[in-house]
Amino acid sequence: MKYVIGVDLGTSAVKVILMNQEGKVCDEASKAYPLIQEKSGYSEQNPTEWVEKTTSALQELVARFDGDVSNIEGISYSGQMHGLVLLDKNNEVLRNAILWNDTRTTEQCGQIYDILGEERLLQITKNPALEGFTLPKLLWVKQYERETYEKAAVFMLPKDYLRYQMTGQIHSEYSDAAGTLLLNVAEKSWSEDVCELVGVDPQLCPSLVASHQFVGTLTEQFATETGLAATTKVFAGGADNACGAIGSGILSEGKTLCSIGTSGVVLSYEERNDRDFEGKVHYFNHGEEKAYYTMGVTLAAGYSLSWFKDTFGKNEDFETLLDGLEDVPVGANGLLFTPYVVGERTPHADANIRASFIGMEASHERIDFARAVIEGITFSLNESIEIFRKSGKKIDTIISIGGGAKNDTWLQTQADVFNATIVKLSSEQGPAVGAAMLAAYGSQWFASLQQCADVFTSEAKAYQPIPENVEKYQELFRIYKDVYVQTKGLNEGLKKFRKN
Numbered sequence: 282m283k284y285v286i287g288v289d290l291g292t293s294a295v296k297v298i299l300m301n302q303e304g305k306v307c308d309e310a311s312k313a314y315p316l317i318q319e320k321s322g323y324s325e326q327n328p329t330e331w332v333e334k335t336t337s338a339l340q341e342l343v344a345r346f347d348g349d350v351s352n353i354e355g356i357s358y359s360g361q362m363h364g365l366v367l368l369d370k371n372n373e374v375l376r377n378a379i380l381w382n383d384t385r386t387t388e389q390c391g392q393i394y395d396i397l398g399e400e401r402l403l404q405i406t407k408n409p410a411l412e413g414f415t416l417p418k419l420l421w422v423k424q425y426e427r428e429t430y431e432k433a434a435v436f437m438l439p440k441d442y443l444r445y446q447m448t449g450q451i452h453s454e455y456s457d458a459a460g461t462l463l464l465n466v467a468e469k470s471w472s473e474d475v476c477e478l479v480g481v482d483p484q485l486c487p488s489l490v491a492s493h494q495f496v497g498t499l500t501e502q503f504a505t506e507t508g509l510a511a512t513t514k515v516f517a518g519g520a521d522n523a524c525g526a527i528g529s530g531i532l533s534e535g536k537t538l539c540s541i542g543t544s545g546v547v548l549s550y551e552e553r554n555d556r557d558f559e560g561k562v563h564y565f566n567h568g569e570e571k572a573y574y575t576m577g578v579t580l581a582a583g584y585s586l587s588w589f590k591d592t593f594g595k596n597e598d599f600e601t602l603l604d605g606l607e608d609v610p611v612g613a614n615g616l617l618f619t620p621y622v623v624g625e626r627t628p629h630a631d632a633n634i635r636a637s638f639i640g641m642e643a644s645h646e647r648i649d650f651a652r653a654v655i656e657g658i659t660f661s662l663n664e665s666i667e668i669f670r671k672s673g674k675k676i677d678t679i680i681s682i683g684g685g686a687k688n689d690t691w692l693q694t695q696a697d698v699f700n701a702t703i704v705k706l707s708s709e710q711g712p713a714v715g716a717a718m719l720a721a722y723g724s725q726w727f728a729s730l731q732q733c734a735d736v737f738t739s740e741a742k743a744y745q746p747i748p749e750n751v752e753k754y755q756e757l758f759r760i761y762k763d764v765y766v767q768t769k770g771l772n773e774g775l776k777k778f779r780k781n
C-alpha cells in the first residue's frame with residue numbers, strides 16, 4: 282500500500298495526516314505553537330518554530346508507522362495565508378513572520394489605494410487592500426524597518442518557507458500568491474505594474490508553480506531528522522482555504538464551505554475569473570488549475586472561542602468548556618457577542634472595531650457566555666453567507682470543517698443560523714486532507730482532483746435547520762448586525778487606551 286502525507290501549517294498548530302491510496306486517514310499528529318502579540322493589533326510567529334514543530338509531528342507519525350517508509354510516496358502542504366516571511370541573500374529569516382491576523386498596516390493600505398486607486402487594484406488583484414494581506418506588510422517593513430527591508434532577497438508565505446526548509450527549493454504557488462495583492466489573479470503572474478507603482482522590487486517575488494506540481498524531494502538532513510525517505514516526492518501545496526476546499530470536495534460550481542479554524546471562512550467555488558463582487562469578498566485562485574473561489578472571512582472565529590477559553594477556563598479543554606452548551610436556549614438567555622477581538626474583515630473591513638458582550642445580567646453563567654460566543658461567531662459567518670445569497674448564489678447545503686466542526690451543538694447552530702443543511706465530513710481536517718490530495722494527485726494516483734475527492738472524502742453526518750430556531754436566529758441576527766453600528770464610535774474612543 283502507498284501513502285501520502287498532508288501537512289497543514291495552521292495558525293494555532295501544525296497538523297500532519299497520513300492517508301493511504303484508499304483515502305483512509307491512517308494516522309495524524311499535531312503540535313501547537315503560540316502567537317506573539319507584542320502590541321494591540323500585532324500578530325507574529327517565529328518561522329523556525331513552524332519547522333521545529335512540523336519536524337516533531339512528522340517524527341511522531343513516522344515512529345508509529347509500521348510499514349516501509351519508502352511507501353510514503355508524496356508530501357504536500359496547506360498553509361495559513363498571507364503571512365510575510367523575509368529571507369536575506371543567504372536565505373536566513375530576517376524577522377518574525379507578520380501574520381494574516383496582524384492589523385498594523387491600515388496606513389499602508391491607504392497608501393496602496395492612493396497609488397493604485399481602488400478600481401485598478403481590483404482589476405489586477407481582484408481584491409481590496411486589507412491589513413491582513415502580504416503587500417501592506419511588506420510596505421510596513423519598508424517604512425518602519427528599513428534596514429531589514431534592504432537586506433531582504435526574497436519574501437515567502439508560511440508554508441512555502443516550511444517547504445523550502447524541507448527541500449532546499451524556493452517557490453510560491455498561485456493559490457497563496459493570490460493573497461499577497463501582488464498577483465495578477467486572472468493572468469496568474471506577479472504584477473509588474475503593482476510592484477513598480479508601490480516600489481517593490483519584483484526580484485523579491487519567488488517563482489510560481491501550480492499546487493500539485495512536483496518541486497523536489499526531501500533534503501538528506503530533513504529525511505534523517507524525521508525518519509522519512511529522502512526520495513519522498515514533495516508537491517507545492519496550497520493556501521489553507523484552497524486546500525480546505527479541495528479536502529471537502531468543493532470542486533464544482535454551487536458548492537459552499539464553512540471553515541472554522543482560528544479564522545472563519547465561508548467559501549464558494551468559482552469557475553470564472555471575471556465575476557464582480559466589488560471587493561466585498563476575497564477572490565482567489567483555487568488549488569485546482571483554472572478554477573477560483575470567493576470567500577468572506579471572520580478574522581477571529583475559533584480564535585474568539587480560544588481567547589474565551591484561555592481567559593476564563595485556562596487549563597480546560599474545549600469539551601469541558603462547552604459542556605452543557607446544548608442546554609442553553611437559542612439566544613444564550615439574552616446575551617449577544619460580536620467576535621471582533623482582533624478587528625473584523627467581512628463585511629466590515631475594520632481593524633479598529635473590538636468585541637462586545639451585550640445584555641449581561643446577574644443570572645448569566647459562564648456557559649451562557651460560551652453559547653453567546655459560539656452564536657456570535659456563527660452570526661459573523663452568516664454575514665458572508667448573506668453577501669453570497671444577495672449576489673444570487675443558492676446556498677442550501679454547506680460543508681463544515683475545521684476545529685469548530687468538532688462540536689455537535691455548534692454544527693446544529695450553524696444549520697439554524699445559516700438556514701441550510703450542514704454536512705460534517707468523516708475528517709474535520711479539511712486543509713490537511715486537501716494537502717494529502719494534492720500529493721496523491723501530483724503522484725498521479727488519480728486523473729483529476731475530483732476523482733481523488735471521490736475516494737478521499739466522505740460525509741459523516743448532516744444537520745438540518747430546525748424551523749423554530751431559524752426564526753429566532755433571524756430576529757437575533759438583526760440585533761447582532763446593529764451592534765457593529767452602535768459600537769464603532771465607542772471603539773474609536775477606546776483605541777488610545779489599548780496596549781501599545
Ligand SMILES: Nc1ncnc2c1ncn2[C@@H]1O[C@H](COP(=O)(O)OP(=O)(O)O)[C@@H](O)[C@H]1O
Nearest residue numbers: 291292293294542543583586587599683684685
Ligand atoms: N472540541 C472543540 N469544540 C469546539 N471548537 C473547537 C474544538 N477544538 C478546537 N476548536 C476550535 O477550533 C479552533 C482551531 O481550529 P483549527 O482548524 O485547528 O485551526 P487552525 O487551522 O487555525 O490552526 C480553535 O481556536 C477552537 O476555537
Ligand SMILES: O=C(CO)[C@@H](O)[C@H](O)COP(=O)(O)O
Nearest residue numbers: 291292361362381542543544
Ligand atoms: O487570512 C485568512 C484568509 O484570507 C485566514 O483564513 C488564514 O488563511 C488563516 O487560516 P486558519 O489558520 O484560520 O485556518
